[in-house]
Amino acid sequence: MGNEKELLNVxxxxxxxxxxxxxxxxxxxxxxxxxxxxxxIAEELHLSAVQVRKDLSAIAREAGxxxxxxxxxxxxxxxxxxxxxDNLNDAVLVGVGGLxxxxxxxxxxxxxxxxxxxxxxxxxxxxxxxxxxxxxxPAEELARLVRRLxxxxxxxxxxxxxxxxxxxxxxxxxxxxxxxxxxxxxxxPANIAVKNEDMAASLAILSKRLAEILNNEK
Amino acid sequence: MGNEKELLNVxxxxxxxxxxxxxxxxxxxxxxxxxxxxxxIAEELHLSAVQVRKDLSAIAREAGxxxxxxxxxxxxxxxxxxxxxDNLNDAVLVGVGGLxxxxxxxxxxxxxxxxxxxxxxxxxxxxxxxxxxxxxxPAEELARLVRRLxxxxxxxxxxxxxxxxxxxxxxxxxxxxxxxxxxxxxxxPANIAVKNEDMAASLAILSKRLAEILNNEK
DNA sequence: ATTTTATCGATAAAAAATTATCGAAAGAAG
DNA sequence: CTTCTTTCGATAATTTTTTATCGATAAAAT
Numbered sequence: 001m002g003n004e005k006e007l008l009n010v011x012x013x014x015x016x017x018x019x020x021x022x023x024x025x026x027x028x029x030x031x032x033x034x035x036x037x038x039x040x041i042a043e044e045l046h047l048s049a050v051q052v053r054k055d056l057s058a059i060a061r062e063a064g065x066x067x068x069x070x071x072x073x074x075x076x077x078x079x080x081x082x083x084x085x086d087n088l089n090d091a092v093l094v095g096v097g098g099l100x101x102x103x104x105x106x107x108x109x110x111x112x113x114x115x116x117x118x119x120x121x122x123x124x125x126x127x128x129x130x131x132x133x134x135x136x137x138p139a140e141e142l143a144r145l146v147r148r149l150x151x152x153x154x155x156x157x158x159x160x161x162x163x164x165x166x167x168x169x170x171x172x173x174x175x176x177x178x179x180x181x182x183x184x185x186x187x188x189p190a191n192i193a194v195k196n197e198d199m200a201a202s203l204a205i206l207s208k209r210l211a212e213i214l215n216n217e218k
Numbered sequence: 219m220g221n222e223k224e225l226l227n228v229x230x231x232x233x234x235x236x237x238x239x240x241x242x243x244x245x246x247x248x249x250x251x252x253x254x255x256x257x258x259i260a261e262e263l264h265l266s267a268v269q270v271r272k273d274l275s276a277i278a279r280e281a282g283x284x285x286x287x288x289x290x291x292x293x294x295x296x297x298x299x300x301x302x303x304d305n306l307n308d309a310v311l312v313g314v315g316g317l318x319x320x321x322x323x324x325x326x327x328x329x330x331x332x333x334x335x336x337x338x339x340x341x342x343x344x345x346x347x348x349x350x351x352x353x354x355x356p357a358e359e360l361a362r363l364v365r366r367l368x369x370x371x372x373x374x375x376x377x378x379x380x381x382x383x384x385x386x387x388x389x390x391x392x393x394x395x396x397x398x399x400x401x402x403x404x405x406x407p408a409n410i411a412v413k414n415e416d417m418a419a420s421l422a423i424l425s426k427r428l429a430e431i432l433n434n435e436k
Numbered sequence: 437a438t439t440t441t442a443t444c445g446a447t448a449a450a451a452a453a454t455t456a457t458c459g460a461a462a463g464a465a466g
Numbered sequence: 467c468t469t470c471t472t473t474c475g476a477t478a479a480t481t482t483t484t485t486a487t488c489g490a491t492a493a494a495a496t
Contacts, residue, residue: 013483015426019418020403037443045403050485053444066443066491083422084429098320105316108401112418113425152428177428179421183326185238185263191435193427195420200237200330203397204301206413207331208233210370210395211302213411231453255473268455271474284461284473 014055015083019112020045021055022079029072037069088115090151092175094166095158096121096129096136099181103157104131117149122162139169146173153177160184232273233301237330238263239273240297247290255287306333308369310393312384313376314339314347314354317399321375322349335367340380357387364391371395378402 024044028036038056042049056070057063059082064070080086093104096119103109104119121127122139129136137145146154146169154170156163156178163182170178177193180186186194242262246254256274260267274288275281277300282288298304311322314337321327322337339345340357347354355363364372364387372388374381374396381400388396395411398404404412 010426011483012423012426015422016416016419019401019416019422020414022418023402039443044405048485049443051483054484057445064444065493066445067441067493069443084425089425089428098323099317102316102320109421112421114421152432153424176431177424179424183237184241187262191431193424193431195424195427196238197417197420198234198237199415200240201234202413202415203327203330203332204233204237205230206371206395206397206411207302207307208228208230209411209413210307213394213409214370217409229453257473266455267473269453272454275475282474283463284475285463285471287473 010058010082014058017045017047017055018059018079018083021052022076022083022085025072025076025079029076033072035065035068035070036072036075038064040069084113085111087113089113089153090115090117090149091153091155091179092117092142092146092149092151092170093119093134093155093157094121094139094142094170095119095156095162096126096131097157097159100157101131103155103181104134107132114153116155117151118145120145122158139166142166142169143173146170146175151175153179155179155181156186157181228276228300232276235263235265235273236277236297236301239270240294240301240303243290243294243297247294251290253283253286253288254290254293256282258287302331303329305331307331307371308333308335308367309371309373309397310335310360310364310367310369310388311337311352311373311375312339312357312360312388313337313374313380314344314349315375315377318375319349321373321399322352325350332371334373335369336363338363340376357384360384360387361391364388364393369393371397373397373399374404375399 021041024041025036038049038052042052056075060075060078062071062074091114093100093116096104100119104116109116116134119131119134119136120139120142121136126136127138152175154175156166158166160182163180163184164186167178167186167188171188171192178186178188179195179197181197183200188194239259242259243254256267256270260270274293278293278296280289280292309332311318311334314322318337322334327334334352337349337352337354338357338360339354344354345356370393372393374384376384378400381398381402382404385396385404385406389406389410396404396406397413397415399415401418406412
């Protein structure tokens with residue numbers, strides 16, 4: 001019975017903002033505040049209050065109260081539930097060079113529902129080592145081990161030349177979602193979700209905004 | 219005279235896609251192909267051909283030719299010019315822990331017009347070292363050095379507790395754009411551009427897509 | 437107890453982004 | 467040389483996302 005509605009009808013844009021709300025709410029919770037208004041959230045995050053209300057109404061179970069706003073703890077619980085922060089998804093990491101090492105060492109992913117259970121690398125010098133408690137296995141074992149562990153999420157942090165190969169192996173192992181940090185477009189079957197962490201795109205947007213700002217001043 | 223039009227009228231969504239086009243075009247160039255059609259680009263990148271044409275028409279100087287498509291080399295040049303890939307912007311990096319080290323060591327930023335000229339860290343053990351040719355200075359010198367070097371872009375890769383402080387120092391030093399990798403919302407004056415590299419948001423979107431895919435199957 | 441104020445949710449309007457349609461042009465094929 | 471095919475650019479339609487408006491409600495203030 002019935003939380004299908006939730007998956008639908010919530011726009012990607014909204015989903016993308018939820019983690020920011022979540023962080024803000026955690027701050028408020030830590031500060032001991034019981035309720036928070038859409039106006040306050042909006043001001044802090046540079047959004048409009050209407051948008052905040054709309055986003056929250058899409059995923060919150062309890063309504064906000066006039067004059068008081070929303071209950072902080074309830075909202076956090078709602079976002080946790082909606083984004084699945086309260087039940088961990090296993091993932092594997094491919095590539096433990098500079099970026100991969102950083103990702104493996106970042107303990108925060110657990111709070112976001114992501115649990116890295118194994119890492120892989122082609123470099124023999126790295127195999128057998130451990131980073132942040134995650135063991136590094138040889139690349140050859142990727143597909144086999146992924147299948148055995150029944151992991152559905154793969155994180156690609158290899159140099160761009162190796163990225164497509166890594167993706168192929170992940171798919172072969174039965175992964176259904178790939179978080180790609182390599183600056184290349186991956187070719188995968190249609191029923192596999194790919195999210196490119198495209199830093200070049202972020203940078204492009206940032207530098208255009210910078211250009212605008214400088215332009216408005218002169 | 220006259221490239222003001224370019225800054226305006228190009229949507230953020232379009233700008234965000236340009237780096238992907240750029241990468242695809244580089245591949246085609248390397249493969250020796252002279253021209254490429256919007257259909258081909260669209261298919262590879264899982265977009266619609268109309269959208270590709272619209273995006274390109276917003277920034278390209280030459281029109282595409284019926285039956286042939288666009289000239290690969292021209293398009294690359296157009297994107298280079300539009301995104302500023304051909305003239306480097308200086309930047310400083312704050313924080314050379316795991317992620318900061320990875321960013322400093324990534325040589326690819328130069329291709330995206332970003333030149334990291336100095337790094338800063340609070341940990342004495344790191345000061346004076348060099349990562350990827352970038353020297354690490356003490357955090358206390360941040361504002362002063364940024365001002366002296368006349369750097370306009372700051373990259374924050376410190377733990378979240380230190381991020382707001384880093385932002386404050388960057389702003390004090392005269393930075394006008396901040397690329398924030400720490401998972402916190404930064405409070406800065408209105409005339410400073412902030413781009414949050416929000417991995418939690420990416421992850422949220424990815425896992426929702428995964429959930430959808432799995433849902434559609436059963 | 438009444439008024440004032442801050443806030444909400446719902447609905448409507450506007451803006452932005454994507455997709456569809458179609459005539460025209462340029463090369464390829466016959 | 468004519469026809470066919472691919473592709474373009476422009477315009478229109480649609481969809482999605484954001485913003486505006488407004489009556490209702492609950493707490494706070496008078």
